[in-house]
Amino acid sequence: MMSGKPPGLRMTLATQLALRAMLAEPTREMYGLQICQAAELPSGTIHPILARLERLGWLESHWEDAVPQEEGRPRRRYYRLTEDGAERARIALAQATTSTAALTLRPRTAGGLA
Amino acid sequence: MTNTDPDRVRDLALALAEDLADAQEIAREIADAQEIAREIARAERAAREIAISIAREIADAQEIARHLADAREIAPALDRIVTFALALARELADARELAHVLGRACDLTRELDGFLAGVGITASSSGQLRVPMRLAGRLTAIAAGLLPGAERARYREEFGSELTDIALAGGGRRAQLAYAAWTVLSSAWQLRAALRSPRRRGAVQ
Numbered sequence: 001m002m003s004g005k006p007p008g009l010r011m012t013l014a015t016q017l018a019l020r021a022m023l024a025e026p027t028r029e030m031y032g033l034q035i036c037q038a039a040e041l042p043s044g045t046i047h048p049i050l051a052r053l054e055r056l057g058w059l060e061s062h063w064e065d066a067v068p069q070e071e072g073r074p075r076r077r078y079y080r081l082t083e084d085g086a087e088r089a090r091i092a093l094a095q096a097t098t099s100t101a102a103l104t105l106r107p108r109t110a111g112g113l114a
Numbered sequence: 115m116t117n118t119d120p121d122r123v124r125d126l127a128l129a130l131a132e133d134l135a136d137a138q139e140i141a142r143e144i145a146d147a148q149e150i151a152r153e154i155a156r157a158e159r160a161a162r163e164i165a166i167s168i169a170r171e172i173a174d175a176q177e178i179a180r181h182l183a184d185a186r187e188i189a190p191a192l193d194r195i196v197t198f199a200l201a202l203a204r205e206l207a208d209a210r211e212l213a214h215v216l217g218r219a220c221d222l223t224r225e226l227d228g229f230l231a232g233v234g235i236t237a238s239s240s241g242q243l244r245v246p247m248r249l250a251g252r253l254t255a256i257a258a259g260l261l262p263g264a265e266r267a268r269y270r271e272e273f274g275s276e277l278t279d280i281a282l283a284g285g286g287r288r289a290q291l292a293y294a295a296w297t298v299l300s301s302a303w304q305l306r307a308a309l310r311s312p313r314r315r316g317a318v319q
Contacts, residue, residue: 033276043280044296047269048304055313073282074275077268 058085253294
Protein backbone atom coordinates (compact mmCIF):
# COMPACT_ATOMS: atom_id res chain seq x y z
CA MET A 1 0.00 0.00 0.00
CA MET A 2 1.24 3.45 -0.84
CA SER A 3 2.24 5.36 2.27
CA GLY A 4 1.16 8.98 2.76
CA LYS A 5 3.42 11.50 4.41
CA PRO A 6 7.07 10.87 3.66
CA PRO A 7 9.82 11.59 6.19
CA GLY A 8 10.82 15.26 6.13
CA LEU A 9 7.36 16.57 5.12
CA ARG A 10 5.53 18.34 7.88
CA MET A 11 1.83 18.44 7.12
CA THR A 12 1.34 21.94 8.43
CA LEU A 13 -1.96 23.69 7.92
CA ALA A 14 -0.37 25.77 5.14
CA THR A 15 0.92 22.62 3.41
CA GLN A 16 -2.54 21.05 3.64
CA LEU A 17 -4.18 24.17 2.24
CA ALA A 18 -1.73 24.28 -0.67
CA LEU A 19 -2.24 20.58 -1.45
CA ARG A 20 -6.03 20.91 -1.29
CA ALA A 21 -5.90 23.89 -3.64
CA MET A 22 -3.83 21.96 -6.16
CA LEU A 23 -5.88 18.78 -5.79
CA ALA A 24 -9.03 20.74 -6.70
CA GLU A 25 -7.74 20.57 -10.27
CA PRO A 26 -4.85 18.11 -10.17
CA THR A 27 -3.81 18.49 -13.80
CA ARG A 28 -3.99 22.28 -13.85
CA GLU A 29 -0.73 24.19 -13.95
CA MET A 30 -0.59 27.18 -11.62
CA TYR A 31 2.05 29.71 -10.75
CA GLY A 32 2.97 30.66 -7.19
CA LEU A 33 0.57 33.58 -6.77
CA GLN A 34 -2.32 31.56 -8.15
CA ILE A 35 -1.66 28.78 -5.65
CA CYS A 36 -1.47 31.36 -2.86
CA GLN A 37 -4.82 32.82 -3.87
CA ALA A 38 -6.45 29.40 -4.26
CA ALA A 39 -5.11 28.27 -0.88
CA GLU A 40 -5.85 31.64 0.70
CA LEU A 41 -2.28 31.95 1.91
CA PRO A 42 -0.31 35.22 2.14
CA SER A 43 1.68 35.94 -1.01
CA GLY A 44 5.32 34.97 -0.79
CA THR A 45 4.79 32.23 1.80
CA ILE A 46 4.10 29.42 -0.65
CA HIS A 47 7.62 28.88 -2.00
CA PRO A 48 9.09 26.85 0.91
CA ILE A 49 6.09 24.51 0.65
CA LEU A 50 6.38 24.20 -3.13
CA ALA A 51 10.14 23.61 -2.89
CA ARG A 52 9.67 20.77 -0.36
CA LEU A 53 6.95 19.12 -2.42
CA GLU A 54 9.00 19.48 -5.59
CA ARG A 55 12.05 17.89 -3.98
CA LEU A 56 9.85 15.00 -2.84
CA GLY A 57 8.66 14.51 -6.40
CA TRP A 58 5.05 15.42 -5.62
CA LEU A 59 5.27 18.50 -7.85
CA GLU A 60 7.02 19.41 -11.04
CA SER A 61 7.61 22.89 -12.36
CA HIS A 62 8.72 24.63 -15.52
CA TRP A 63 9.04 28.10 -17.00
CA GLU A 64 6.24 29.16 -19.30
CA ASP A 65 7.08 29.36 -22.99
CA ALA A 66 5.86 32.98 -23.34
CA VAL A 67 8.35 35.58 -24.54
CA PRO A 68 8.65 38.29 -21.84
CA GLN A 69 8.99 41.10 -24.41
CA GLU A 70 5.72 40.07 -26.07
CA GLU A 71 3.84 39.51 -22.84
CA GLY A 72 5.15 42.68 -21.25
CA ARG A 73 6.06 40.83 -18.08
CA PRO A 74 8.66 38.28 -16.91
CA ARG A 75 7.92 34.64 -17.59
CA ARG A 76 6.12 32.69 -14.88
CA ARG A 77 7.12 29.46 -13.19
CA TYR A 78 4.27 26.95 -13.37
CA TYR A 79 3.68 24.10 -10.91
CA ARG A 80 1.68 20.93 -11.34
CA LEU A 81 1.09 17.84 -9.20
CA THR A 82 2.72 14.72 -10.56
CA GLU A 83 0.49 11.66 -10.88
CA ASP A 84 2.28 9.98 -8.00
CA GLY A 85 2.28 13.23 -6.03
CA ALA A 86 -1.47 13.68 -6.41
CA GLU A 87 -2.10 10.17 -5.11
CA ARG A 88 0.29 10.64 -2.19
CA ALA A 89 -1.21 14.05 -1.40
CA ARG A 90 -4.74 12.57 -1.21
CA ILE A 91 -3.54 9.86 1.18
CA ALA A 92 -1.52 12.30 3.31
CA LEU A 93 -4.46 14.69 3.56
CA ALA A 94 -6.80 11.84 4.51
CA GLN A 95 -4.37 10.73 7.21
CA ALA A 96 -4.01 14.29 8.47
CA THR A 97 -7.78 14.62 8.66
CA THR A 98 -8.09 11.26 10.43
CA SER A 99 -5.45 12.11 13.02
CA THR A 100 -7.09 15.49 13.65
CA ALA A 101 -10.46 13.80 14.10
CA ALA A 102 -8.92 11.25 16.44
CA LEU A 103 -7.53 14.05 18.56
CA THR A 104 -10.85 15.85 18.83
CA LEU A 105 -12.96 12.71 19.25
CA ARG A 106 -10.70 10.84 21.68
CA PRO A 107 -12.96 9.34 24.40
CA ARG A 108 -12.41 10.49 27.93
CA THR A 109 -11.37 7.89 30.46
CA ALA A 110 -14.19 8.81 32.81
CA GLY A 111 -17.33 8.69 30.78
CA GLY A 112 -18.50 9.18 27.19
CA LEU A 113 -17.19 11.09 24.23
CA ALA A 114 -15.74 14.52 24.58
CA MET B 115 137.86 -20.36 42.25
CA THR B 116 141.54 -20.88 42.40
CA ASN B 117 142.11 -23.39 39.80
CA THR B 118 140.47 -21.92 36.72
CA ASP B 119 140.06 -23.99 33.65
CA PRO B 120 139.93 -21.65 30.63
CA ASP B 121 137.79 -24.04 28.68
CA ARG B 122 135.32 -24.28 31.44
CA VAL B 123 135.20 -20.52 31.73
CA ARG B 124 134.62 -20.19 28.02
CA ASP B 125 131.83 -22.74 28.17
CA LEU B 126 130.19 -20.94 31.01
CA ALA B 127 130.47 -17.65 29.16
CA LEU B 128 128.90 -19.14 26.06
CA ALA B 129 126.10 -20.67 28.09
CA LEU B 130 125.54 -17.36 29.79
CA ALA B 131 125.47 -15.57 26.46
CA GLU B 132 122.93 -18.03 25.13
CA ASP B 133 120.82 -17.63 28.24
CA LEU B 134 121.01 -13.88 27.81
CA ALA B 135 119.95 -14.16 24.18
CA ASP B 136 117.07 -16.41 25.20
CA ALA B 137 116.06 -13.95 27.87
CA GLN B 138 116.12 -11.10 25.35
CA GLU B 139 114.02 -13.16 22.94
CA ILE B 140 111.54 -13.91 25.69
CA ALA B 141 111.46 -10.23 26.62
CA ARG B 142 110.71 -9.31 22.97
CA GLU B 143 107.97 -11.93 22.82
CA ILE B 144 106.51 -10.61 26.05
CA ALA B 145 106.59 -7.07 24.63
CA ASP B 146 104.90 -8.32 21.46
CA ALA B 147 102.31 -10.15 23.54
CA GLN B 148 101.65 -7.01 25.55
CA GLU B 149 101.20 -5.00 22.33
CA ILE B 150 98.81 -7.63 21.00
CA ALA B 151 96.93 -7.53 24.29
CA ARG B 152 96.64 -3.75 23.99
CA GLU B 153 95.37 -4.12 20.40
CA ILE B 154 92.85 -6.67 21.53
CA ALA B 155 91.71 -4.36 24.31
CA ARG B 156 91.33 -1.49 21.83
CA ALA B 157 89.39 -3.76 19.47
CA GLU B 158 87.20 -4.87 22.34
CA ARG B 159 86.41 -1.27 23.28
CA ALA B 160 85.62 -0.46 19.67
CA ALA B 161 83.40 -3.54 19.43
CA ARG B 162 81.62 -2.51 22.63
CA GLU B 163 81.02 1.01 21.26
CA ILE B 164 79.68 -0.44 18.00
CA ALA B 165 77.39 -2.75 19.98
CA ILE B 166 76.11 0.19 22.04
CA SER B 167 75.54 2.21 18.88
CA ILE B 168 73.67 -0.67 17.25
CA ALA B 169 71.53 -1.04 20.38
CA ARG B 170 70.68 2.67 20.20
CA GLU B 171 69.78 2.35 16.51
CA ILE B 172 67.53 -0.61 17.31
CA ALA B 173 65.84 1.38 20.09
CA ASP B 174 65.31 4.30 17.68
CA ALA B 175 63.89 1.94 15.05
CA GLN B 176 61.51 0.43 17.63
CA GLU B 177 60.42 3.93 18.64
CA ILE B 178 59.78 4.81 15.00
CA ALA B 179 57.86 1.57 14.55
CA ARG B 180 55.69 2.42 17.55
CA HIS B 181 55.03 5.90 16.15
CA LEU B 182 54.11 4.42 12.78
CA ALA B 183 51.73 2.00 14.47
CA ASP B 184 50.17 4.92 16.38
CA ALA B 185 49.91 6.91 13.14
CA ARG B 186 48.22 3.96 11.42
CA GLU B 187 45.68 3.80 14.25
CA ILE B 188 44.85 7.51 14.15
CA ALA B 189 44.85 7.76 10.33
CA PRO B 190 41.08 7.05 10.05
CA ALA B 191 40.41 9.64 12.75
CA LEU B 192 42.57 12.12 10.87
CA ASP B 193 40.57 11.39 7.71
CA ARG B 194 37.39 12.15 9.59
CA ILE B 195 38.90 15.34 11.00
CA VAL B 196 39.95 16.45 7.51
CA THR B 197 36.47 15.68 6.16
CA PHE B 198 34.89 17.60 9.04
CA ALA B 199 37.28 20.51 8.52
CA LEU B 200 36.40 20.66 4.82
CA ALA B 201 32.66 20.61 5.60
CA LEU B 202 33.20 23.31 8.22
CA ALA B 203 35.11 25.40 5.70
CA ARG B 204 32.17 25.11 3.27
CA GLU B 205 29.70 26.11 6.00
CA LEU B 206 31.89 29.07 6.91
CA ALA B 207 32.02 30.13 3.27
CA ASP B 208 28.20 29.94 3.18
CA ALA B 209 27.98 31.89 6.42
CA ARG B 210 30.31 34.58 5.06
CA GLU B 211 28.17 34.86 1.95
CA LEU B 212 25.02 35.08 4.08
CA ALA B 213 26.61 37.72 6.26
CA HIS B 214 27.34 39.72 3.13
CA VAL B 215 23.73 39.43 1.95
CA LEU B 216 22.42 40.28 5.41
CA GLY B 217 24.67 43.31 5.42
CA ARG B 218 23.01 44.46 2.22
CA ALA B 219 19.60 43.78 3.82
CA CYS B 220 20.57 45.95 6.78
CA ASP B 221 21.64 48.73 4.41
CA LEU B 222 18.28 48.50 2.67
CA THR B 223 16.45 48.52 5.97
CA ARG B 224 18.21 51.75 6.89
CA GLU B 225 17.39 53.11 3.46
CA LEU B 226 13.73 52.17 3.96
CA ASP B 227 13.66 53.74 7.43
CA GLY B 228 15.15 56.92 6.00
CA PHE B 229 12.61 56.97 3.20
CA LEU B 230 9.68 56.43 5.57
CA ALA B 231 10.98 59.05 7.95
CA GLY B 232 11.38 61.44 5.00
CA VAL B 233 7.72 61.13 4.04
CA GLY B 234 6.55 61.17 7.65
CA ILE B 235 5.32 57.57 7.71
CA THR B 236 6.43 54.87 10.11
CA ALA B 237 6.58 51.20 9.17
CA SER B 238 3.61 50.48 11.42
CA SER B 239 1.40 53.13 9.83
CA SER B 240 -1.75 51.80 8.26
CA GLY B 241 -1.99 54.46 5.56
CA GLN B 242 -0.98 54.18 1.94
CA LEU B 243 2.77 53.60 1.73
CA ARG B 244 4.58 55.46 -1.00
CA VAL B 245 7.44 53.02 -1.45
CA PRO B 246 9.05 52.81 -4.87
CA MET B 247 8.69 49.44 -6.57
CA ARG B 248 12.44 49.38 -7.08
CA LEU B 249 12.79 48.85 -3.33
CA ALA B 250 10.46 45.83 -3.40
CA GLY B 251 12.49 44.43 -6.30
CA ARG B 252 15.67 44.87 -4.34
CA LEU B 253 14.14 43.12 -1.30
CA THR B 254 13.15 40.12 -3.40
CA ALA B 255 16.67 40.08 -4.88
CA ILE B 256 18.03 39.94 -1.34
CA ALA B 257 15.66 37.08 -0.54
CA ALA B 258 17.00 35.22 -3.58
CA GLY B 259 20.54 36.00 -2.42
CA LEU B 260 19.89 34.09 0.81
CA LEU B 261 19.23 30.88 -1.14
CA PRO B 262 21.77 28.24 -2.20
CA GLY B 263 23.84 29.47 -5.14
CA ALA B 264 22.39 27.03 -7.67
CA GLU B 265 18.81 28.21 -6.98
CA ARG B 266 19.32 31.99 -6.82
CA ALA B 267 18.81 32.82 -10.47
CA ARG B 268 15.60 30.79 -10.67
CA TYR B 269 14.03 32.36 -7.59
CA ARG B 270 15.24 35.87 -8.41
CA GLU B 271 13.34 35.55 -11.69
CA GLU B 272 10.34 33.85 -10.06
CA PHE B 273 10.05 36.48 -7.31
CA GLY B 274 10.45 39.24 -9.91
CA SER B 275 7.74 37.67 -12.02
CA GLU B 276 5.31 37.48 -9.10
CA LEU B 277 6.10 41.05 -8.08
CA THR B 278 5.29 42.18 -11.60
CA ASP B 279 2.05 40.16 -11.53
CA ILE B 280 1.05 41.94 -8.31
CA ALA B 281 1.77 45.30 -9.92
CA LEU B 282 -0.10 44.40 -13.10
CA ALA B 283 -3.06 43.22 -11.04
CA GLY B 284 -3.29 46.71 -9.54
CA GLY B 285 -1.33 46.03 -6.40
CA GLY B 286 0.13 49.28 -5.12
CA ARG B 287 3.50 49.84 -3.61
CA ARG B 288 2.18 48.68 -0.25
CA ALA B 289 1.09 45.34 -1.71
CA GLN B 290 4.42 44.96 -3.47
CA LEU B 291 6.33 45.80 -0.34
CA ALA B 292 4.17 43.39 1.66
CA TYR B 293 4.96 40.65 -0.84
CA ALA B 294 8.68 41.43 -0.71
CA ALA B 295 8.68 41.63 3.07
CA TRP B 296 6.88 38.30 3.37
CA THR B 297 9.34 36.79 0.95
CA VAL B 298 12.39 38.24 2.68
CA LEU B 299 11.40 38.12 6.31
CA SER B 300 9.05 35.21 6.55
CA SER B 301 9.93 32.59 4.02
CA ALA B 302 13.45 32.99 2.67
CA TRP B 303 15.07 31.04 5.49
CA GLN B 304 12.44 28.30 5.28
CA LEU B 305 12.89 28.18 1.52
CA ARG B 306 16.65 27.98 1.98
CA ALA B 307 16.19 25.02 4.37
CA ALA B 308 13.79 23.33 1.94
CA LEU B 309 16.21 23.75 -0.96
CA ARG B 310 19.06 22.30 1.06
CA SER B 311 17.11 19.13 1.89
CA PRO B 312 18.03 16.10 -0.23
CA ARG B 313 16.09 15.64 -3.46
CA ARG B 314 14.14 12.39 -3.52
CA ARG B 315 15.32 9.92 -6.15
CA GLY B 316 13.04 10.22 -9.14
CA ALA B 317 12.02 13.80 -8.37
CA VAL B 318 12.16 16.06 -11.41
CA GLN B 319 15.33 18.18 -11.49
